[in-house]
Amino acid sequence: MRYAVVGSGAVGGLYGGMLSRGGQDVHFLLRSDFDHVAQHGLRIDSVNGDFVLPKPNIYRRAQDMPCCDVVIVALKSTNNAMLADTLPHLVGEGGVVLTLQNGLDVEADSVAAVPGHGVLGGCCFLCSNKVGPGHIHHLDYGRIVFGGYEFAGRPEEIRDIGQRIVAEMTAAGIDVQWTDDLAAARWRKLMWNVPFNGLSVVLNASTDAIIGCLASRGLADRIIREVYQGAALCGVSIEESAIEKTMRHTETMVPYDSSMRLDYLHGRPMEVEAIFGSPLRAVAERLTQLAAETSEKLPHPMPSVRMLCEQLQFLDSRPAAASNLNG
DSSP states (O other): EEEEOOOOOHHHHHHHHHHHHHTTTTEEETHHHHTHHHHOOOOEEEEEEOOEESEEEEEOOOOOOSOOEEEEEEEEGGGGGGGHHHHHHHHHEEEEEEEEOOSSSTTTHHHHTTTHHHEEEEEEEEEEEETTTTTEEEEEEEEEOOOOOOOOOHHHHHHHHHHHHHHHHHHTTTOEEOOOOHHHHHHHHHHHIIIIIIHHHTTTTTTTHHSSHHHHHHHHHHHHHHHHHHHHHOOOOOOOHHHHHHHHHHHHHHOOOHHHHHHTTTTTTOOOOIIIHHHHHHHHHHHHHHHHHHOOOOOOOHHHHHHHHHHHHHHHHOOHHHHHHHH
């Protein structure tokens, strides 16, 4: 299949680069990195082996790109406003969008941009950073778990395309799995993203520092449990052992600066709405529904998450302060 990559940073650059290295037909939409990559290629430094794509297929404008079977959206969700003008030029007849973004219901923007097309959603369990123009540093992990979000009236065909993506990514060396329960995968990833993205900003700390302090470790554990309870309230089933697994995996991963902390330190908008606002809203809507059905007002299961969200909203409104901190 032919692939387009929209957002060629820590996620899109890595996975698109691996697909291209594996012989797939991959086309990258670049903005500020275009001239650098045209001259020097796309460089991937990976725990699994470094490589350079000397002459990848790169474009400044979506209008100049060919229509594709699979369009990988790997932008930060804060840039999703551009999808309405971008995706219609890229998704070919019968093509699908694969949204590899953090958060809950982030696929909705792709559905709105290309109605009538199938949309897949995926979670990346990955430690990867963009460290310079056209330069990706993959530190640890790398699994993608994805499934169907919008089947556009053709569920079997969408699943078939999903399995073809799995086969082609696997052949390219990508650790990838299909799921029939995308909601569970999304909430499962939130069990890491919410505590460790959020706390990394408000505590100005990397993952190893958060885990290494008894107080912040306890706070992270409490937040993980709240996200787990929020998922259960919304009817999403996740194995309880995932709570301990989340802590254990964070203990063993390489010291890592979360994407949200890097965005904050560089004065960029943070993905507060996608990672915090959307799940909090889903829980609030469910509580309202239950109250109408039972006439009983239940306590909010995620008070620490709600407070962390409010702190991040405050910090997100003061980008100058972040730049001063970074300086």
